[in-house]
Amino acid sequence: MPVILGIESSCDDTSASVCVDGVILSNVIANQSIHEAYGGVVPELASRVHQQNIVPAVQQALLNAKVNKNDIDAVAFTRGPGLLGSLLVGVSFAKAFALAQNAPLVEINHMQAHILAHFIGDHKPVFPFLCLTVSGGHTQIVLVKDYFEMEIIGQTLDDAAGEAMDKTSKILGLPYPGGPLIDKYARQGNPDAYKFPEPQIPGFDFSFSGLKTSILYFIRDNVARNPDFISENMADICASVEKRIATILLNKFERAAKEYGIKQLALAGGVSANTGLRLGLQALCEKNGWESFIPAMQYCTDNAAMIAIAGYYKYLKGEFAGQEIAPMARMIF
Template sequence: MSKQNIILAIESSCDETSAAVIINGQIKSNIVSTQLIHEKYGGVVPELASRAHQQHILPVVNRAIEQAKIGKNEVEAVAFTRGPGLLGSLLVGTSFAKAFALANRIPLIEVNHMQAHVLAHFLDAPQPGFPFLCLTVSGGHTQLVLVEDHLKMKVIGETRDDAVGEAFDKAAKMLGLPYPGGPLIDKQAQMGRADAYEFPISEMPGYEFSFSGIKTALLYFLQKQVKLDADFIDENMADICASYQAALIESLLRKLKKAAKNYKIKEVAIAGGVAANSGLRKALQEMALEKGWKVYIPDFAYCTDNAAMIAMAAHYKFLKREFTAQTVSALPRYSLS
């Protein structure tokens, strides 16, 4: 093994085109190109996303390599998100990585997107100790993961229907907020009362989640109130957002608390795009004080989709020589465990 383990990582699972370079476990660059075209459609359009990836991937990779101050010929392996994600988007990243590896005669490293979200906690200090629980929350996934080692993880619970990020974004659409609406609900919630209205929390077995019911409850609630007062939403936006967000957070933390007790674990973490939510961060910190937990939350830049987390996962795979064959294909549904 050489003195410097240099890996180029590519992330293209949804609507962010990202590339990063990691050297000996240290991130040297992390370039992210966000696709703004989806805003006018109120959600990610898969075909447009894949086309944008084709346009952005080469300049993004070049910038990552340039910022890391290395040459293309110094890269020792190329990592990529194999899944889960949008097929068209994944194909762009997978194809580019395979071509880059073949042209430079270096190995490929496939990375599970959800595993990478968990390993974002090892990009900076402080880092959690094993075992720990990670609540991975995003627009496409809601999972409770038991992490026993860098590459040994087990999903002990996940959503039966919608992801919590989807519950945020669809609620924002009902409220007339632009896409992506999750951060806007969080912003409004900071000015409202969490006890203004009551929304149901689904009771699921074990560590499972469900968010379809609360979305439906919000829809019926808004329809009823708007019939009585056409300006109800505008006049009560902050309170609606605060109450709805509080119910979503309570649903998440109930399961986390239950799992921490049953597994006798005192180290907990959150990851994924919804981990940037200020209400969730605050509620988790308060619960940690009550339960005596150590809490780990990634930097905002590492919560949303980015190639640095892909690079971190690839680093640990590189150390174990876990390489991927050139015959690999994208996997839109790629199970973590």
């Protein structure tokens, strides 16, 4: 009955989780409000706040799980991808904790962990399945053959879908983080009010740079004619942008599922918390007679529970890391 401590510090959320025999007993997330004043994550500030948050987060995770630090069988941590300074805090803490407890280290790829978040709880996909992984820095369609046998069959050629939402929120003058606010306004708007282009990219790859430019020019031109255009039409703008981003993602996802003959489709990553995208995937699967899998909201954004569950499956395989391991800002499967 292995007890795994999970550590996540890839961006601006410090998180710790305890997993016992494949069951998540705690998942503590310490957010960083300091970045709101800057309209985005400031890497240096993020790493400093991680240093303040990581010990209390781990202590609280152990308390919530009613687990003593001496019971930890392994320490799983995010090695990458992410902000190097933020990763360094998590990796350093994991190495020190593991050394003090004489426990092995388990390195985890952050993007693989997002996918493995689907194995938290009872509703789990069966291999092979397709996963649409969407975050601020990544947009991927992944063929998942086993817990750690994954193949990227499509990805963004430039900007990620989450970045397109963040850019839109800035253009609209929304405070950081803008993604949840776009979601909130979109629920009140007409998704067919405005039309934005869909990039014609071959295969299963994506592109969002052109869409960002299109949204920028659309807002610029309409504000020039009516200075109150944004405030008067905020809900419709957000709903229309959200719909276009969702259709770009889901159209490719549907094509990939049909070509690979996969009937189990999963959604992962921070943007999987978006209501429009979640509803869109469910509707897509209902139309085709497929099964959809979407993690609980707390496991969509960056969290240590997904690191702990990934660490559990790696622990079972006996795949451990040494004390010489270092973080990697860029890291692929």
